Amino acid sequence: MNKENLKAVSVLFTIILLTPLITSLLDVNFYLTQLTMSIYYAIVSIGLCMLMGYAGQISMGQAAFFSIGGYTTAVLTTINLIEYKGSFLINLLMKLRVLVLDKNVYDNDVLFFSPWVTFFFAIVFALIISFVIGIPVLKLKGHYLAMATMGFGIIIYKIVKGTKILGQADGISAVPLFKILPFLSIDGDISNRIENFYFAGFILLLGLIILINLINSRVGRALRSLHGSEEASNSMGINTSKYKLYVFMLGAVFASIGGFFLTHYNGGIGPSEAGVMKSVRYVAIVAVGGMANIWGTLIFGILLNFLSLRGVFGSLDDAVFGAILILVMIFAPDGLIKKRFLDALIVKCKIIIKKIQLKLNKEGN
Amino acid sequence: MNLNIILQYVFSGITVGSIYAVIAIGFNIIYNTTGIINFAQGEFVMLGGMIAFSFCKVMPLYLAIILAVIITGIIGSLLELIFIRHLKKPSVLQMIVITIGLSIILREIALHVWDEQVRALPFFTGNETSSVNILGANISPQVLWVIGITSLIVIGLTLFFKYTIIGQAMRACSENRNAAGLCGINTKAMVNISFILSAGIGALAGCVVSPLTQTTYDMGTDLAIKGFTVAILGGLGNSSAAVAAGIILGLIEAFSVSIFPSAFQDVITIGILLTILFIRPQGIFRSKQFAALKEF
């Protein structure tokens, strides 16, 4: 990682560290809940940013992967296998800690999959599905790619909405908490708010560092070159279809992880998380962040989701994201945060400072 | 399954199929003059139904429909004028994102103007219970209206593109926009007309089908994806093939109800879309070479 990125990551680290302090000073600790959720949504967006901004491939089905992560864990942790208890297989799985025994709110015994295991499953499912879908879909370009990914997203949405085990229109609720460490469990309990915020921040930083490393690596260069011209990259010996597939899968895993944690944090998931509108949101956030700008995506990902979750946009929630899409694409297709713009600003400031110094020197003489 | 039920399925398949065909033709008209896939195509259908519904309370139905078509046409024209015209060399990604944004905005406006209620225009002749007997099957007269009007749309458009100056100019644009411009054709106006046309026919389709399938503010996305499926099935830009493809898809959907639960009906359509995209992106009626010549 170069100096610039190191600086930015440490700034972000500091901000995350200080946020709970600021919110408690301002007596708005309840903001932390929405901030935590926004961070999980932002993780989905930065994964998509790799695909859209750096590899130049649009995906209108990112919400599908989010819900794959969320529903995987929701189904497996709310399933009750207590009636099979005693059979050899179940006993073995219990010994291996794959299954855990607990009591539900009615004080009945429940036997379900450990979230550690479902976390693994969430990632594996996302990988498998993105692999299977990605191979044919990524052969398409432009409109066809957009429609195909959107079609995939709608299929997942309809399946979620129409399948009984996935809770149909009601979704799945009462997802148990995910105890990671003795003092840290992922759930929506108010007493754990700060720990949860820190944990989300930690996951975000981890994901961000991984992506920044990737962008600046040999593979990242190949991806950026792919965005410039697929033909030229191919002629330079870059297996473009392989890299497109890998980035697609990477984005899917990021989305799935976001979905996994948010489901545990919220204690449930509903079919709207898989809807087309959610996918459009992720695309809007990447677009407004500047496509190939992971920091812009991050900032707007947290900001817009936070405002939306706080209900600032009211009933215009979806309309705001639609308007953002149109306006950004018409007036600033490179996004609002332009590195060139910032660079120019810095240069100008330096010139002004130098002029002032010269003047002061003259006057001193 | 006895013959009567089969006929019922066939007619309902042809009905929805011809609506899909009209939406697909709407896609094609804009695609041919601009190279854009207008993701807001389904919203035109919704707007047509909604606007006609509001007007038909104060005026005769046919007048309300005419007004709805005109207003939706104007909306289509405005969208092009405001959001698309002044873009210089927009990338495909940019166009996709903009038209998706437009579809969201139209849908949200509809939500605020007409709320979430399901609405329907009255039946053009008779009512829900009236039926016509064709070959032993009882069919709603509205089905005949849908089939009749969509056929008229298709025939009218064919004549328009073949025999009117504007239609010919639009075809010239679709062959080669630069060359058409150099020949003195006002390509910008042609793009605008293509938006008006596809918005107008979308709205008309939305009106005739409203009594049967009802109109809701969020019906656009599903219709758009089905219309797109049909457009792809027939080969993008090929309108006469779209009619055949529309009816094929309509029939598949109608018969699939008897095999799969209706909740998964759309999954089948989109499954078809994906399959076609993967194995024959040039459509089922066209040679591969043709698709290679058209850029997208």
Place this chain on the structure above:
Amino acid sequence: MPLIEVKNLSRYFGGLHAVDNVSFNVEKGIIKAIIGPNGAGKTTLFNLISGTINVTSGKVFYKDHIITGLKPYQIAKKGIVRTFQNLKLNQHMSVLENVMIGRHIRSKAGFISGMLNLPNTWNEEKKIREYSMKMLDVVSMADKKDITVANLPFGQQRAVELARALACEPEVLLLDEPASGLNIYETKELSELIKKLKTWGLTILIVEHDMSLVMDISDDVVVLNYGEKIAEGQPDKIQKNKKVIKIYLGDDDA
């Protein structure tokens, strides 16, 4: 044994025979030029050899192995690297980064080691950087390494693209109209550069319009017209070939 053997290569676009039954050999270590009037099928021929488009019929052999039907990246890995007539650089990346893309096939770091920034990639990155700088030095662009490509004049962008191709350490270099858009001085420099590359042992196949450049540097010339090969031979003989003179100067007996 020729290094590249083109055998009865054809490519039809519908009724258009862009390349029609063309055969020739390229010996190791020579500069071979492909010339012909506009629309003669020179660039199509290049695209066929580099795998960018599929052949209708015919074969291309490289070191006695068939390379037709391979994907462009596979052909590049075998050591045949091309440049483009209308430059295909990533406009948003710096000069050095663009050249570093050329090192892709000569390095290994994968997805996982990239994401985790594993120590074994550090050394490789350093080597990539050094080699790319060396290549930039060859085209005398080393001092502009941090400039974004979009801000460079056309001639310098060409140099960057050449450096990128050289960074692949190719055995065969395919240059598609390398002098188009260059002024006289730049063309002169280019011709010196290509001669220098020949001394490295590179085999160079070049499509070019600029006759003086072609005659100056090439050892062997193939002339195409309407997709067909009409002449092949040493430059001085080609200059005297009646058929060639006819297509360049017209049919008139004047």
